[in-house]
Amino acid sequence: GQNIDQPTEMTATEGAIVQINCTYQTSGFNGLFWYQQHAGEAPTFLSYNVLDGLEEKGRFSSFLSRSKGYSYLLLKELQMKDSASYLCAVRDSNYQLIWGAGTKLIIKP
Amino acid sequence: IAGITQAPTSQILAAGRRMTLRCTQDMRHNAMYWYRQDLGLGLRLIHYSNTAGTTGKGEVPDGYSVSRANTDDFPLTLASAVPSQTSVYFCASSEDGGAKDTQYFGPGTRLTVL
Numbered sequence: 001g002q003n004i005d006q007p008t009e010m011t012a013t014e015g016a017i018v019q020i021n022c023t024y025q026t027s028g029f030n031g032l033f034w035y036q037q038h039a040g041e042a043p044t045f046l047s048y049n050v051l052d053g054l055e056e057k058g059r060f061s062s063f064l065s066r067s068k069g070y071s072y073l074l075l076k077e078l079q080m081k082d083s084a085s086y087l088c089a090v091r092d093s094n095y096q097l098i099w100g101a102g103t104k105l106i107i108k109p
Numbered sequence: 110i111a112g113i114t115q116a117p118t119s120q121i122l123a124a125g126r127r128m129t130l131r132c133t134q135d136m137r138h139n140a141m142y143w144y145r146q147d148l149g150l151g152l153r154l155i156h157y158s159n160t161a162g163t164t165g166k167g168e169v170p171d172g173y174s175v176s177r178a179n180t181d182d183f184p185l186t187l188a189s190a191v192p193s194q195t196s197v198y199f200c201a202s203s204e205d206g207g208a209k210d211t212q213y214f215g216p217g218t219r220l221t222v223l
Contacts, residue, residue, distance in 0.1 A: 042216050
């Protein structure tokens with residue numbers, strides 16, 4: 001079966017750095033996505049990785065290792081508005097997105 | 110403003126009733142999707158459409174039907190609602206459903222079936 005694993009919840013301090021991990025086992029791989037979802041709102045796109053390595057976009061970076069079936073999202077200089085759920089999704093061999101359950105990130109002052 | 114709209118925002122429905130959730134996008138995207146989101150679970154694909162006139166089944170299609178008569182609209186119908194269909198429903202669209210294709214989501218419909 002296909003499986004995406006992420007921690008259920010993480011807590012971090014304003015101004016700090018946090019790393020949210022995602023491991024996956026899917027039938028085929030055509031890229032990995034990270035989305036942000038604030039409570040009661042729609043998911044919004046953050047990043048896309050298809051090759052191994054780090055993609056940096058402002059305060060957010062995303063890393064991929066295809067051989068390990070592993071990705072992480074790194075958030076720097078945390079702000080209160082970063083409190084949200086972060087969803088990891090993998091595009092499988094049928095070009096469908098398989099979604100993790102999401103990691104709820106709580107930022108404390 | 111370009112984007113995806115969904116209606117209604119929320120709905121309470123008696124079991125056994127028929128219900129259609131509406132989704133409209135104005136980005137001229139070819140591909141559209143319906144997901145349900147339940148607490149503790151990832152988004153699960155119900156049905157999708159890669160282009161107008163075609164539809165396909167996702168992971169959890171039972172009890173749901175869709176149509177894609179034109180590019181902009183992708184309604185989801187529950188023929189006879191059951192309590193297990195209580196969920197938040199998100200419609201999404203993307204340019205062409207390809208590998209790098211990014212999905213954009215509507216605001217969601219919160220449905221409660223009693």
